[in-house]
Amino acid sequence: MFLIRDKYASHLLRALAVCLFLVATPGFSQSAPTITSSVDTTAIKIGEQLHWKVTVETDTLSHVVFPEGQTFSPLETVEAIMTDTIRKTDRLTLQKTYALTQFDSGTYTLPAQMIEINGKHFFTDSLVINVANVAVDTTVQKMYDIKPLIAVEKSRSIPWGLILWILGILLVLGGLLYWFVFRKKPLSEEEKVALLPPFDRAILGLKQLENSKYLIQDDYKTYYSELTNIVRSYLEEDVHVAAMESTTDQLIDKLEMMKDAGKLKLEQETIQQFKKVLQTSDLVKFAKSKPDTSVAEADRKSVELIVIKTKEAIPEPTPEELMQQEEYQEEIRQKSQRKKLVYTSLAAVLLLVFTGVAAVGYYGFDYVKDTVLGHPTKELLEGDWVQSDYGFPPVSVETPKVLLRQAVKLPAESQATIKEMQAFAYRNPSALFTVATTSILLAQSEEPDYEKSSEQILQNFEAQGARNIITKQEEFTTRTGVRGVKLYGSGKFAVPDSEQLVNGKYAVLFFGGKGFQQNLILSWQADDPYAEQIVERILNSVEVKTTL
Template sequence: MNILHTSKKFLKVLACAGVLMAAQQAQAQQVTVDASIDSLQLLIGEQAKVKLEVSMDAQQKLILPALRDTLVKGVEILDIAKPDTQLLNDGKRMLIRQEYTITSFDSALYYLPPLEVLVNDQAYRSKALALKVYSIPVDTLNPDQFFGPKTVRAVPITWEDVKTIVWLTLLMLALGGLAYYLFKRYKDNKPIIKKIKIEPKLPPHQQALQEIERIKSDKTLRNTDPKAYYTELTDVLRTYMAERFGFNAMEMTSSEIIDKLMGIQEKDAIKDLMVLFQTADLVKFAKHSPLMNENDMNLVNAVDFINETKVEPDPNAKPEPTEITVEEKRSKQGRIILLSSIGVIVIAIVVVLYQVLRGIYNLWF
């Protein structure tokens, strides 16, 4: 008896579970179709929008109504919007919206039949709609009265209307001036004049003393590289002698320089200079390493020799910079560049002129 009671109870549970599963499956596959219109009344020629909404399972297949030119006779379809799809319930359900733009040119009360869709090849319909179209009201009491066309009103011209024309005109004038200037340059073919300003040269002794001062300030050269030190020092003296006495000391040996000076100066005057050149030759050719005080003494001897043999310039003479004028004929390449620039500018002027005339025509005609 207990076994029979338990079996009946188990069958009831199974039946309830089956009913619940069927209800859930039916709800999951439920399809709803709805249609609405945004305006129930229109004047002839006005437009209204019919919206179709379909809610269904995401796995189902939908076919929308195949409408073309008319919804019903007298109601025309102007536009069919692209369907809009929205996913619901975590992607399990879909809501599809389709919008139709309609109009009518005959006054009447129109019955809009239900819109039919196919979901998994099964037809579903929306509710029916109604649309009332009115004609434009006419003054029946004065049928012969009419109103003629309005007079043409003059629209004032503002700065926004003409600013583009003004700026383009100014640009055209500037380009025209530039083209005229370049054409004159090309036609005249005047030489290019350059003026070079040359500063007066220092007297030989001043130039030599400046170089010696530079060598003196370079302590590293004097302490670490005696060969370079004496080479620079003797080169300064050779340059000074060439400009002061007029012989090519730069191409002469030390002994030749001393012999030359012996014929110009007294032997006592060049005694210290002889020591300097002898030391320089030993350093350069015999790898002699002079002492620090010996280097300083030779530098002082060089300064003394310059001061004893220098020729002071006239203090009343005021040296003026020399200015040299150089004339160069314009090259063939320069003339080609000028002519090409003129051509480009002329083309730009034509384009700007076209834009100006077009703007004037559109503004006043």
């Protein structure tokens, strides 16, 4: 009986011991963490680096968040080295090293850094860092004056692909214009003959007819048709008589009338000989007559003689006729020049149309229109941007233009809570675009009231003529992890120097800490794609200091 009780008591004691151990274990795991920090040196030269190391010892279940971004101001963070982790039973040791530097000489305070453990904030000790100048031996290295500013041409983004296409099209069109319009083309035999004077052309035609095979082939009809056409064409061009459509009798009558009027000094015998040749030709063409070959050859020689005598019988042109001929030639030259001008203009118009269609297809109609006609926010977007810090505590932001300091006069009701306010802004009335920053030092070391600031900004919008303001709010985080509040929305905004209201948008960022607040304010016209890109780029560039 006693033995059984002893065994029962022994088991009970063991169970109690296990319970006590389980109860004690959580209490040990929740012991307070320890944080230590140190630097490898407190004195550096300009541009040298020092290493700041922070060690956190806590239990294995803790969640630790180390500082991120430029939180060591006035020192600059060069690199955050990967965290080293050491586990020992139920304890965890974390070591994080930061490489820091400074490019101005002086004495600086490395501010206390916040370590977040399980949602609670712990702060390291602050340190004093001395940054010394680099000594320069002026006996060896001469000192020179600061060089003057050099004007640098603005860089602009160039669509090389489109430019190459346009150049290719220009080369093709230029080649076509040169080949078909401006090039001196080699003349064909027919063109060379056509450019000859009427007399030379007639004699050449008679020589070619002499060497033809019409008579050998008994093709008298073609032979006489060409023979009479040669002489009739000559008479029309040189004697200015309607010969091609006239019958034999009509043509002979016209020549005799010109002879009687003294306009053609031709012998009657020559006219009769010409009439005889024309009558023989009529018989061959219409009565199917077939003269001897010798007669046909003699008729050709007769026509050649008639052409020569007719040329000699034409009176010399008067000065008035010569002037008319010069005017006629000048008119022909002007027509040729106008024709070339029309071709060139047509090619230029086609080039512009083709280039415009290609640009619209590649970039879109609105982009091409805004490029040709100009658009204020497009020019801001594609201009040279500026990255700078504004105010204290500084707001670092990239903007299309430099923000200018604004004169700030605090109202009486704000002077008790605000110690100092610095404001910088850029406004483009034609683009209806505004970007501004404010840095505020509070009179008391307290957290800023973002709700009150939001109400004040909305009241300022309304005081400037804005109506129907829609407001939304969300958390905003910079690229380096600094958290803030974003107030944004839309409304009807007033156009400067006008009573007109346009659809607009706005965005306001709030950052801050104990004793200070930083704001970034943006407003722009709705449905402006270039303004949307500007705002996105600005918001992605914002950085702020988290401590004074």
